[in-house]
Structures are given as structure tokens and as C-alpha cells.
Amino acid sequence: MAKAKKSVFFCQNCGHEESKWLGQCPMCKEWNTFAEEKVTAAGKSSGAREPKDIQAVTLSSVSTHEDERIKTQLAELDRVLGGGIVPGSLVLVGGDPGIGKSTLLLQVCQRLSAMDKKLLYISGEESLKQIKLRANRMGEFSENLYLLCETNLELIRGVIERQRPEVVVIDSIQTMYNEEIGSAPGSVSQVRESTNILMQMAKGMNIAIFIVGHVTKEGTVAGPRVLEHMVDTVLYFEGDRHASYRILRGVKNRFGSTNEIGVFEMRKEGLVEVENPSEFMLSGKPENASGSVVACAMEGTRPMLMEIQALVCRSNFGMPRRTAAGIDYNRVNLLMAVLEKRVGLPLSNYDAYVNIAGGIRMNEPAVDLGVVMAVASSYKNKPAAEDMILFGEVGLSGEVRAVTMPEQRVAEAKKLGFHTCVIPEVSVKTVGKIDGIQIIGVKSVNQALNLI
Numbered sequence: 522m523a524k525a526k527k528s529v530f531f532c533q534n535c536g537h538e539e540s541k542w543l544g545q546c547p548m549c550k551e552w553n554t555f556a557e558e559k560v561t562a563a564g565k566s567s568g569a570r571e572p573k574d575i576q577a578v579t580l581s582s583v584s585t586h587e588d589e590r591i592k593t594q595l596a597e598l599d600r601v602l603g604g605g606i607v608p609g610s611l612v613l614v615g616g617d618p619g620i621g622k623s624t625l626l627l628q629v630c631q632r633l634s635a636m637d638k639k640l641l642y643i644s645g646e647e648s649l650k651q652i653k654l655r656a657n658r659m660g661e662f663s664e665n666l667y668l669l670c671e672t673n674l675e676l677i678r679g680v681i682e683r684q685r686p687e688v689v690v691i692d693s694i695q696t697m698y699n700e701e702i703g704s705a706p707g708s709v710s711q712v713r714e715s716t717n718i719l720m721q722m723a724k725g726m727n728i729a730i731f732i733v734g735h736v737t738k739e740g741t742v743a744g745p746r747v748l749e750h751m752v753d754t755v756l757y758f759e760g761d762r763h764a765s766y767r768i769l770r771g772v773k774n775r776f777g778s779t780n781e782i783g784v785f786e787m788r789k790e791g792l793v794e795v796e797n798p799s800e801f802m803l804s805g806k807p808e809n810a811s812g813s814v815v816a817c818a819m820e821g822t823r824p825m826l827m828e829i830q831a832l833v834c835r836s837n838f839g840m841p842r843r844t845a846a847g848i849d850y851n852r853v854n855l856l857m858a859v860l861e862k863r864v865g866l867p868l869s870n871y872d873a874y875v876n877i878a879g880g881i882r883m884n885e886p887a888v889d890l891g892v893v894m895a896v897a898s899s900y901k902n903k904p905a906a907e908d909m910i911l912f913g914e915v916g917l918s919g920e921v922r923a924v925t926m927p928e929q930r931v932a933e934a935k936k937l938g939f940h941t942c943v944i945p946e947v948s949v950k951t952v953g954k955i956d957g958i959q960i961i962g963v964k965s966v967n968q969a970l971n972l973i
Contacts, residue, residue, distance in 0.1 A: 530555040531709040536748075558704040591688070591729065594632040597784060597794045598625070600823075601756060601769050603777015606688065609727040610776065611720050613694075613749065615734040616758030621767055622733050623647075624791050625758075626690045627656060629731075633688060634663035641686040645672040645696030659791045672696050672706065674718050681722060691719065693733040694748075716751050749773060761880055766801065767792065768881065780821035799826035799937055802879040808907060812899030815939070816891025817912045817930040818883045824926070824933035826910065828878040829888065831895035836872045847877030848892065849884055856892050856915060863919030864967055866900055887924040889915035890943070893966055894973060905973055910934045911943035919966045923947045931955060943969060 530539045533556055535549040545552050590605030599605050602612075616622050630640045644652060649668055656662055667684060671677055674697055681689060691697065697715040698706040705711065716732070723730045734748070749755050755773040760766055769783035784795040795801050803826055807813060812831040817824055829848075836842065845853040853875050860866045875892060877883060890913040898905050912930055914922040924930075927948040934942050935958045944952065946962035954960070963969040 528557055528559055530557050533709055536709055536713060556709065558708050558710050591633065591638065593629050594636070595629065595783075595794060596796075598629065598769065600821075601771045601774075601777075601781050601783045602754065603771075603774055603781075606729045607753070607776045608687070608729055609723055610729050610753040611716075611723045611751070612729070612731045612754040612756065613734050613752040614731060614756045614758070615736050617736060620758040620760065621785070621787055621792055622758055623692055624655070624787075625769075625785070626692065626731055626733065627652070628659060628791050630666050630688070630690060631656075631659055631662055634665040637663075637665060638688060639665050639667075639684070639686045640688045640690070641667045641669060641681065641684055642690045642692070643669045643671060643677060644692045645670070646693060658789065672698055674699050674715055678718070678722060681726070681728070685726070686728065689728055689730045691730060691732040693735060694719075695735050712748060713751075716748055720751055759882075764880055766795065766879070778821055781823070782820045799824070799933060802827045802881060803937070806878070809904045811902045811904045812895050814891050814895045814898065814905045815910045816888045817910060817934065818885040818887050819924075819926055819930070822926075822929070824930045825881075825883075826933060826937060827881060827883065827888075829891040829895045830876045830878055831892070831899045832874040833868070833871050833896055833899040836870055841868075841870060842872045844874045846875070847880065847882045848875060848888065852884075852889070853892060855917075856889060857896060859915060859917060859919055859966065860893060860896060863965075864897070864970060866897065868896075868900065871900065885924075886914035886922075887912045887930075889913065890921060890966075890969065894969065897970055898973075906941060908939050909941040909943065909973070910939045911969070913943075913945040913948075913963070915966060921945045921963050921965060921969065927952050931958065931960065934958065943972065 530542050532546040532549065532554045534551045534554045535546060537546055537548040539555065542555050546554050590607055592605045593599055614622050614626065630642055634640055649670055652668055669680055694712055694715055695707040698711050699714050699718060702711050702714050719730050719732060722728065753775045757770050757772055759768040759770055765786050767785040767787060769785065771779045771781055773779060784798040785792040786795050803815065806828050814829055815826055816829050817826050843854060857868050857873060861868050873896060890911050893915055894905060894911060912924060914924055916922055923945045927944055928951065931942050931952050935955060939958065941959045941961065943961050943963055946964045949960060949962035952960055961972065963972060
């Protein structure tokens with residue numbers, strides 16, 4: 522049958538399809554996101570399966586076996602993936618330009634090739650010489666790593682079927698195209714269809730495929746959100762490209778937890794794992810400075826100590842200014858209202874600036890007590906004790922509420938040399954007595970302020 526071309530409109534945010542242009546997407550309610558694309562309506566293919574060829578099976582007849590995960594020798598990446606790479610999985614890695622996505626995946630290829638794993642690195646953006654120059658900075662590579670510069674998915678499929686690698690890296694999905702789709706590479710339909718083809722190859726050949734995705738100015742992967750629903754795992758690289766640290770965060774993971782993070786430091790030879798992020802975040806902490814306290818938050822099963830800084834000064838205008846970096850702005854306003862109402866600090870005429878040192882962002886309620894203490898310390902210009910750490914959620918009544926996994930938080934504080942730990946009163950029994958660190962329970966913000 523002849524193939525007919527028609528023009529349709531796709532939402533660039535969610536991938537919704539319409540026959541005509543609309544100002545607002547009826548699915549995701551975003552404005553001005555529809556783009557026109559040419560698509561080809563093909564007839565029935567000769568290789569299509571008939572309905573009689575498809576049979577349903579019972580659940581008990583399905584044989585299962587635990588696939589051994591492939592360890593990447595990068596403990597931080599294995600942690601985020603849930604213990605290693607699962608054969609047959611499709612992993613999407615997103616992040617800002619220059620953040621280190623290609624560098625990380627090339628390092629994964631370096632480690633796996635040294636373990637006699639067969640790998641294929643496919644680049645649609647760089648030449649073979651550019652990849653070689655980047656690889657020379659990382660060190661020696663095994664002969665098990667194969668390179669290919671191609672964007673045509675049909676040709677790529679043929680190479681994968683001949684080579685039969687165990688891991689494939691696609692850099693990037695926005696450069697790949699399928700000849701059966703009439704739109705340009707990077708469009709909504711091309712990205713969706715390309716990901717669908719890669720998913721079929723991963724599941725059909727039991728090959729782990731990593732795909733790199735560009736991000737928009739909002740920080741999400743360019744293309745429809747359906748792309749994230751198709752893959753098994755979505756990883757995001759976070760951090761300032763001008764800073765030395767990088768955070769790898771799992772947003773979706775069908776084979777593990779989505780609460781874990783991996784911390785890396787960018788150096789000349791590539792990304793280096795940060796085994797103790799707490800020590801890294803607290804490096805350079807000032808001594809005997811008011812408005813500076815150490816709090817603890819949990820990222821999955823990992824406790825992370827961080828320095829919370831606050832600067833409170835009298836406002837020269839009628840409307841005081843409030844600024845928050847690394848923590849939710851509305852949460853800071855809420856905690857300052859608790860200080861004014863429950864403690865009696867007159868903060869309505871003061872500017873307040875709250876920052877989590879190191880550029881990391883935390884939204885866990887356990888940092889509430891740290892923010893409150895930092896603001897009060899700066900207002901009274903009295904520094905907190907250097908060997909003290911605190912954590913706890915603060916309610917609107919000024920009470921200090923319990924948080925999850927207090928034992929791990931206290932153990933991390935002891936490991937880094939802290940001698941006093943201020944925690945919610947209800948968590949004292951859970952933690953128990955730990956040699957080498959004094960545990961103090963508080964019920965309210967007033968009690969914590971009087972103690973400190």
C-alpha cells in the first residue's frame with residue numbers, strides 16, 4: 522500500500538497528538554507547546570503477526586530467575602541503580618550541558634571493558650577523534666570497547682545484532698532518527714519512536730542500553746514526558762557546572778529505590794567518587810561564626826551532614842527581603858513565622874538570607890530545626906557550639922517532631938567527630954545510648970533555643 526503523508530501537531534511537553542493546532546494542551550494544560558510535524562501513515566506490513574499467533578499464558582507458567590547485576594566498579598552509580606546494571610534495562614541519563622553525562626558513561630565503559638565485558642559506544646554528536654581525546658584523559662581502555670558514530674537507527678540495529686554487546690551507550694537520543702518517520706531528528710515523534718526501537722532491542726536481545734537525554738531550560742528531558750515512562754530508569758545529573766561536585770539522582774527506577782543519590786567530584790581525569798559526602802559538604806566551615814549550624818538529612822539510606830547558614834539584618838525598606846538557597850523559600854517563611862509567634866523574636870523588620878553551603882538542595886523536614894537555630898543564632902549574634910549537630914521537624918505550634926532513621930544520623934555525626942546531638946524528644950528512646958556522643962532530646966523550639 523502507498524504511504525500517505527499527513528501533518529499533525531504534537532505537544533512538546535507531554536507528547537499529546539492533535540489534528541490541528543491548539544493554544545493549550547488538553548492533557549498537560551501547558552500553553553504554546555504544540556508543534557507541527559509531518560508523519561507517514563504506512564499500510565499493513567508483511568511481517569505483522571496475526572491475532573491467532575498471540576497466546577496468553579498463566580502466571581504460574583512463567584519461569585523466573587534472578588539476573589545477576591553487572592557491577593560498574595563505581596559504587597556511587599551502583600547505589601543509584603539499585604546494586605548494578607540489570608541486563609535488558611533501558612536507562613535514561615539527563616542533565617545540563619557540560620555537567621558530565623558523557624564523561625560518566627565513558628568511565629562506565631572503561632571499568633566494564635576492563636572486566637571483559639563487550640561494550641558499544643554510539644555517538645551522534647562527537648567524532649571518533651573527539652571521543653579518543655576525551656578517553657586519553659581518563660587512562661587506559663580495553664579492546665572490548667567499540668566506537669560507532671551514527672544516527673540512523675536501522676544501521677545501528679544492524680551493528681548491534683552483529684556485535685552482540687552486553688552494554689550499549691547512545692549519546693544522545695535527540696540525534697537519533699528513524700527513516701520511517703518524516704520529521705526531523707530531535708522532534709517529539711522522532712524521540713518517541715527512537716526510544717521505542719531501543720526499548721525493543723534492549724528487551725529482545727537482553728542488552729543494557731544507556732541513552733543520554735538533553736534537558737530543557739526547566740531542567741526536564743527535552744521531548745515528551747512519555748519518554749520517561751517508556752524507560753526503566755531515569756537518572757538526573759545535578760549541580761553547578763562551574764562547581765566541582767556533581768549529584769546523580771534517581772528519579773525513576775524499576776529495579777531499586779528512587780531515594781538514593783551518588784556524589785561525584787569533577788577533576789581533570791574525569792568524575793571521582795565522593796565516598797564521604799558529609800565531610801565534603803562541611804569542608805571550609807567557619808569557626809565561631811553566628812548563624813552557622815550543622816544539620817543532618819537523609820538521602821535514601823545515606824545520612825548527609827550539611828552546614829546551614831543564615832544572615833539576619835535590619836531592613837532599610839518597608840518590606841523585608843527573604844532569600845533562600847538550597848531550601849524551599851516558603852518553608853523558610855513558615856519557620857520564621859514560628860520564631861516570631863512562638864519564641865517572640867521580632868523578625869518582621871529584618872531581612873533574612875538562608876543558605877545550605879555547598880550548593881546542595883534539601884527538602885527534607887528534618888532540616889527545619891537547623892534552619893530555626895541558624896536564624897536565631899544570627900539574630901542574637903551568638904554562635905552555636907562547634908561540636909553540635911541537630912535535626913528535627915518543626916511544627917506550627919513550635920513543637921519538634923520525630924524524623925525517620927535517627928540512629929543512622931547520630932552514627933554519622935559521631936563518625937565525623939561531633940560530641941553533642943540535639944534530636945526530638947520522641948526519638949531518644951529509639952536511638953538509645955551511644956558512647957562518645959551526648960544525645961539531648963527537645964520537645965519545642967523554645968527548649969532547643971534555651972539549651973543552645
